[in-house]
Amino acid sequence: MSESVSEPVVVVGAGPVGLVLACELLQQDVPVRILDAERGHSQHSRATVVWPRLLELLRRIDVTDRLAAEGQRIQGVQYFSDHAPLGTAWLNRLQETPYPFAVGIPQSRTEDILEQRLHELGGKVERxxxxxxxxxxxPLPVARFTQPGGITEDITASWLVGADGAHSTVRKLLGIPFDGERLSVCFAITDAELSGNIAPDLVSYCYTPQGSLALGPVGNGVQRVAVSVPPETAGEEPGREFFQRIVSERGPGGVELGELRFSTTFHVNIRTAEYFRSGRCFLAGDAAHIMSPAGAQGMNTGLQDAFNLGWKLAAVARGRMEESALDSYGVERRAAAHAVTRSTSLQTRWGFLRHPAQIALRDGIVRAADRTGMLQRQLAPKIGQIDATYRPETVKAPRNGRLVPGDRVPVLLGEGGTTGTWTAVSRDSWTVLLHVGRNRPHHWHRMAAAVRSEAAGLAEVVEAPSQSHGPLTEAFGPRPVAAVVRPDGHLYATRAALRAGELAQLLREARRDPRPQQV
Known part of the structure; x- marks a missing residue:
């Protein structure tokens, strides 16, 4: 028996990426169906860390506080070589984010929280x-689903998103190539209670000539343990004695494991879909890209896909942007995925150095970076993904550290106005951020009134308070500026002084193509 229905948006896959995308759409009053082949959440997930940038974005769907309350706050990432400390990148010293910490939490609990939010917004997962x-x-994609009991349903979707994992059925049915390589690297992972000489609020990466070890807190004294193992062990389920031996050999010393919650071993694959959009169908998360687990960036990168696509798809569905705006999704997110893949692949290879000269060079670089503050200035933002950018390739970062179009703006996401020292921007429309700078000029009220008049019906206008120091002053400088900011908090364009008609024209152009303007 087969039924046929039509739906505005269909999301295939109810992992974190699919759930976030569905919540993003529902919160903006775009109907969505989310379907999953599995009957429940995975209890043995690989993803355990939500980094600062994603805590910022998850505020858009009002789940950040829930994750932070339930998970373990992570204050930094420390590095060891052959039991000796090399340095620490401190997240709690980041000044450019309202969330200077990460959250360690099992993916299954993240999915529970996201599904609860989905229900609050009126949605449900069809398992x-x-x-x-x-x-x-x-003209529209038609997806056939087989339900329990053998019933089939043909769903005609205005838009269809494949968030169905590395073995994506959507990607395969669309015939999108998924090229890459399998590294000669395997990891064994487990969750277990750890006691002894281990920081409860730091992620630890331990490098030795025998291999690497990563320890990451997920709450209640439990840590994720990941160790490099020979490729021939793929598919095995090592026991407690195996993990205890590896932790004793490679760890900081004096660490004892309790009973294992689970264990598994897997190959490291690096693959990226040739394109993320095919007509009215999209790929997101692991369906679009898979990378090394080093650095725990995979799920976070997929969630950024969901937010990038979600606000654009909602804007198109509600008539606020033209369909051509969706072309920017694949352009932006494929480049971003490549950047993260390069970073995680490098970290993987750094953990497998064997030659004494190579090890000495690596350790010397990390120690010097820690001593000079480079580890904090460069690596901590990258780990936290707050260096995320959609900057055009031809635009280079200025040496003064100021923002250029495409960069992430240090603001609160989800509502307009000011909360404490942080300025907030709208979750579902463009924002013109009026940065006063250090001293409010005498003509400021006249300028603000002109901007509000031009932006009427096209964007919200938010005035940031005058500050001599702070994230926005560091980002834009001490002088007044009008910044056009996307709903995901990325800078579209800046103007020191707007001429009559220029702002309205900028916002009309953004409806067609939201990619940041060339400087």
Whole structure:
């Protein structure tokens, strides 16, 4: 028996990426169906850390406080070589984010919190629904799902998103190549209670000539343990004695493991879809890219896909942007995924150095970076993903550290106005941020009134308070500036002084193509 229905947006896959995308759409009153072949959440997930940038973005769907309350706050990332400390990148010293910490939490709990939010927004996950066919020959994609009991349903979707993992059925049915490589690297992972000489609020990366070890808190004294192992061990489920031996050999010393919650071993694959959009179908998360688990960046990168696509898709569905704006999704997110993949691949290779000269060079670089503050200035923002940018390739970062179009703006996401020392921008429309600078000029009220008049019906206008120091002053400088900011908090364009009609024209151009303007 087969039924046929039509839906505005269909999301295939109810992992974190699919759930976030569905919440983003529902919160902006865009109906969505989210279907998953599995009957429940995975209890043995690989992703355990939510970094600062994602805590910022998750505020858009009002789940950041819930994650922070339930998980373990992580204050930094420390590095060891052959048991000796090399340095620490401190997240709690980041000045450019309202969330100067990460959250360690099992992916299954993250999914529970996201699904709870989905229910609050009026959505639900339809489980046990397997995608078996996808017809894209007509103007709209038609997806066939087989439900429990053998019933099939043909769903005509205005838009369809594949967030169905590394073995994505959507990607395969669309015929999108998924090229890359399998590294000669395997990792064994487990969750276990750890006691002894281990920081409860730091992620630890331990390098030795025998291999690498990563320890990451996930709450209640439990830590994620990840160790490099020979490739021939893929598919095995090592026991407690194995992990205890590796932790004793490679760890900081004096660490004892309790009972294992689970264990598994897997190969490291690096692959990226050739394109993230095919007509009215999209790929997001692991369906679009997979990378080394080093640095715990994979899920976070996928969640950035969900937010990038979500606000644009909602704007198009509600008539606020033109359909052509969706072309920017694949351009921006594919470049961003490549950047993270390069970083995680480098970290993986750094953990597998064996030659004494190579090890000495690596350790010397990290120690020097820690001593000079470079580790804090450069690595901490990268770990926290607050260096995320959609900067055009031809635009280079200025030496003074100021923002250029495409860069992330240090603001609160989710509502307009000012909260304490942080200025907030709208979650569902463009914002013109009026940065006063250090001293409010005498003509400021006249300028602000002109901007509000021009932006009427096109964007919200938010005035930032005058500050001699602070994130926005560091980002834009001491002088007044009008900054056009996207709903995801990335800078579209800046103007020191707006001429009549220029702002309205900028915002009309953004409706067609939200990619940041060339400087």
């Amino acid at each position: 046990g629904c397997t995608l078996t066919a996808l017809d894209t020959s007509g």
